[in-house]
Amino acid sequence: MPRLLPYLLLAPATAFLCLFFLYPFSLVAIDSLTDRGAWSLRNFERMADHWKFGSTFRNTILLAAVVVPLQLTLALMMASMVSRLKRARGAVLYIFAIPLGISDLAAGLVWLAIFEQSGFLNSALTGLGLIDHPQLFLGYQSKGVIFTAIVLTELWRATAIMMVILVAGMGLIPKEYGEAADVFGASRWQKFRRITLPLLKPSLQTALILRVIMAFEVFAVVLALGGTNLPVLMSETYHWQFTMQERGVAAAYAMVILGISVGFTVLILRLLHVPKEARP
Amino acid sequence: MSETTVRHAGNRVFIAAVVLTCIWVLLPIYLLAINALSAPAEVTGFPKRFWPSFDLASIQFFLGFRGVTSALWNSVQVAALTMVMAIGAGAPAGYAIARFDFPGKQVFRFMVVMTRAFPLPLLALPLAVLFIRVGLDDTVIGLAFVHTTLALPFAVLITYSLFSGIPYELEEAALTLGCNRVQAFWKVVMPLAAPGIAASAVFAFVVSWNEVFAAAVLTIEHRTLTAFLLQSLDVSPLPLKFAGGAALVVPALIFIFAVRKYLFAMWGIANR
Amino acid sequence: MAEIEIKGVGKTFGAFTALHSIDLTIKDQEFVVLLGASGCGKTTLLRIIAGLDSPSKGEVWIGGRRVDKLPPRERGIAMVFQNYAVFPHLTVFENIAFGLRMQKLPQAEVTQRVTRTAELMHIEALLQRYSGQLSGGQRQRVAVARALAMEPDVILMDEPLSNLDALVWMPLGLQGHFEPLNM
Numbered sequence: 001m002p003r004l005l006p007y008l009l010l011a012p013a014t015a016f017l018c019l020f021f022l023y024p025f026s027l028v029a030i031d032s033l034t035d036r037g038a039w040s041l042r043n044f045e046r047m048a049d050h051w052k053f054g055s056t057f058r059n060t061i062l063l064a065a066v067v068v069p070l071q072l073t074l075a076l077m078m079a080s081m082v083s084r085l086k087r088a089r090g091a092v093l094y095i096f097a098i099p100l101g102i103s104d105l106a107a108g109l110v111w112l113a114i115f116e117q118s119g120f121l122n123s124a125l126t127g128l129g130l131i132d133h134p135q136l137f138l139g140y141q142s143k144g145v146i147f148t149a150i151v152l153t154e155l156w157r158a159t160a161i162m163m164v165i166l167v168a169g170m171g172l173i174p175k176e177y178g179e180a181a182d183v184f185g186a187s188r189w190q191k192f193r194r195i196t197l198p199l200l201k202p203s204l205q206t207a208l209i210l211r212v213i214m215a216f217e218v219f220a221v222v223l224a225l226g227g228t229n230l231p232v233l234m235s236e237t238y239h240w241q242f243t244m245q246e247r248g249v250a251a252a253y254a255m256v257i258l259g260i261s262v263g264f265t266v267l268i269l270r271l272l273h274v275p276k277e278a279r280p
Numbered sequence: 281m282s283e284t285t286v287r288h289a290g291n292r293v294f295i296a297a298v299v300l301t302c303i304w305v306l307l308p309i310y311l312l313a314i315n316a317l318s319a320p321a322e323v324t325g326f327p328k329r330f331w332p333s334f335d336l337a338s339i340q341f342f343l344g345f346r347g348v349t350s351a352l353w354n355s356v357q358v359a360a361l362t363m364v365m366a367i368g369a370g371a372p373a374g375y376a377i378a379r380f381d382f383p384g385k386q387v388f389r390f391m392v393v394m395t396r397a398f399p400l401p402l403l404a405l406p407l408a409v410l411f412i413r414v415g416l417d418d419t420v421i422g423l424a425f426v427h428t429t430l431a432l433p434f435a436v437l438i439t440y441s442l443f444s445g446i447p448y449e450l451e452e453a454a455l456t457l458g459c460n461r462v463q464a465f466w467k468v469v470m471p472l473a474a475p476g477i478a479a480s481a482v483f484a485f486v487v488s489w490n491e492v493f494a495a496a497v498l499t500i501e502h503r504t505l506t507a508f509l510l511q512s513l514d515v516s517p518l519p520l521k522f523a524g525g526a527a528l529v530v531p532a533l534i535f536i537f538a539v540r541k542y543l544f545a546m547w548g549i550a551n552r
Numbered sequence: 553m554a555e556i557e558i559k560g561v562g563k564t565f566g567a568f569t570a571l572h573s574i575d576l577t578i579k580d581q582e583f584v585v586l587l588g589a590s591g592c593g594k595t596t597l598l599r600i601i602a603g604l605d606s607p608s609k610g611e612v613w614i615g616g617r618r619v620d621k622l623p624p625r626e627r628g629i630a631m632v633f634q635n636y637a638v639f640p641h642l643t644v645f646e647n648i649a650f651g652l653r654m655q656k657l658p659q660a661e662v663t664q665r666v667t668r669t670a671e672l673m674h675i676e677a678l679l680q681r682y683s684g685q686l687s688g689g690q691r692q693r694v695a696v697a698r699a700l701a702m703e704p705d706v707i708l709m710d711e712p713l714s715n716l717d718a719l720v721w722m723p724l725g726l727q728g729h730f731e732p733l734n735m
Contacts, residue, residue, distance in 0.1 A: 013369040014391075093540070096301070104490075109524065116518070156305070219493050220506070237405070254402045261398065456602055
């Protein structure tokens with residue numbers, strides 16, 4: 001093998017990642033830490049002093065805190081269903097995986113069709129005689145409903161990606177372990193709790209990291225359903241960059257998102273660490 | 281109750297759970313389809329019917345709306361460019377880390393995996409300024425560069441797993457049968473890897489097709505469909521939103537169907 | 553039809569020495585079997601002769617030509633791999649024809665040679681099948697047929713006895729038709 005061949009093959013991808021990943025991220029960091037050409041924390045101060053920052057930060061974290069655990073449970077249930085299915089496995093898998101291809105904006109619009117004032121939820125409720133006239137679910141006074149609608153949309157849209165990772169992970173667990181547990185008299189639940197879940201740790205890790213970062217990036221779903229009524233970090237970043245034309249503050253927001261993303265990645269890696277000796 | 285009755289009941293609960301979950305996924309799409317396939321008056325009217333009237337007026341209204349067709353075309357161009365660049369740069373890298381051991385390999389793999397811990401759409405912020413300086417602002421290719429950064433790590437990891445799955449012995453056999461390295465790759469590795477590479481290309485296309493934030497930040501005149509829909513959210517009438525939503529969803533459904541066999545091969549490797 | 557000369561060949565992988573210094577001459581038409589414990593370097597030596605690995609030191613000569621710097625395709629060898637390496641995307645026919653097509657032989661000659669070697673290995677009924685439809689023994693016979701069809705100066709076989717099924721067929725075919733071969 002010619003010694004240079006692998007480097008030649010890696011060159012385009014490496015150049016690309018340096019130019020469009022490492023370099024821009026260093027630019028964001030510099031943008032956030034400079035003010036009119038001098039090093040300063042003013043951008044962060046202006047971000048934190050703005051009256052919206054507190055609720056923006058809280059909304060983002062709260063959404064992630066509610067969505068991700070629910071989603072993990074649902075994804076585990078769906079993955080277990082799929083691995084237990086004998087007939088129609090392919091069809092069910094395809095249906096479960098559909099939301100994987102749907103963008104957050106499209107998902108927001110899908111659920112807007114349900115929650116808007118002349119939408120399907122109001123139609124169903126009046127049809128059943130539960131309410132007399134259509135309700136305004138997504139108004140600025142009903143932040144609770146907007147929050148619930150966003151949670152439902154995120155659950156609907158982004159569970160598929162976790163489910164697919166978990167199904168793939170379950171496929172990697174040799175059948176003999178489960179059969180061995182059967183021989184020793186384990187129930188279905190015990191098998192799941194004692195065998196599947198621990199062996200699934202690497203997949204859980206991947207799924208959680210990916211999903212938590214997606215949760216901090218939540219953007220179009222929120223805009224589609226709540227407009228500006230429920231600000232999140234990403235929508236505020238967009239707002240500062242575009243409407244206010246304050247790139248420094250937008251960069252500070254970006255650094256906050258980056259910070260919590262990397263922080264949670266490290267945390268998940270720690271919590272779900274599998275020692276090398278214990279890997280199959 | 282005898283044990284078999286318990287088991288039968290358990291099975292019935294299980295099947296019911298599967299069916300319910302399928303409905304949970306499919307029902308919202310069906311409701312969007314009703315809106316997209318009904319006349320604008322029905323879309324804004326109340327109460328809604330739960331089956332479509334198959335009136336194409338909403339779709340016509342959407343397609344006739346100013347800026348929609350060019351937004352659609354921009355989306356297709358950006359996604360196609362992303363697909364070509366992500367596979368063009370990603371597949372050789374995937375091949376290199378699957379086949380060779382060389383100093384620096386771990387550094388490269390670390391860089392690729394690290395991209396996952398970063399909210400990549402934020403890249404659009406500094407690039408918006410940079411692109412103005414080099415004349416790439418508001419261009420299809422500029423946005424495609426950002427989308428390629430999103431899709432490239434996937435392309436590398438997916439092709440890496442594909443090439444790892446093809447025994448090196450096959451290439452060596454071709455070498456002893458009169459091929460040079462390039463011929464061995466094209467005659468033996470490519471035919472075996474092609475379906476998987478096509479699937480990861482489709483995946484790159486979908487990543488770009490669906491991306492909202494970077495598209496909205498980087499395009500002004502040459503908006504993609506997602507950017508167009510996002511920026512007109514406050515002002516556009518409902519029929520436009522729902523027809524637009526359907527226009528985003530339909531290709532996604534087809535793509536996921538096309539790559540369904542590879543979804544797990546793609547994600548199975550996400551663990552390593 | 554060639555003599556193989558191995559002169560002081562050694563191979564190291566990093567700090568590990570796989571072959572110290574091998575001197576070996578295999579006469580034209582000779583049939584030589586390398587025996588030894590697993591991990592003693594049999595495969596490494598075969599791969600160096602084939603050109604799949606390059607020696608750290610020493611020379612390899614085939615038919616009076618020094619070949620250790622040449623790529624495998626220019627050495628006049630054919631090899632049967634340990635796991636057979638039958639191409640899964642090609643039929644048995646196309647597998648056997650693969651090397652002949654690389655030499656750009658006319659179609660008539662390709663067909664004739666493939667048919668002949670397939671008959672020799674008793675796999676003429678399998679020509680339209682794919683690797684996935686074959687048993688392990690059948691797959692090995694395809695691999696052997698693919699090497700024989702090349703009519704090479706030297707045939708190298710890695711672990712040829714790993715499959716008894718092929719063992720039954722091989723000597724029968726080879727005695728009748730391919731005596732002038734190094735194995």
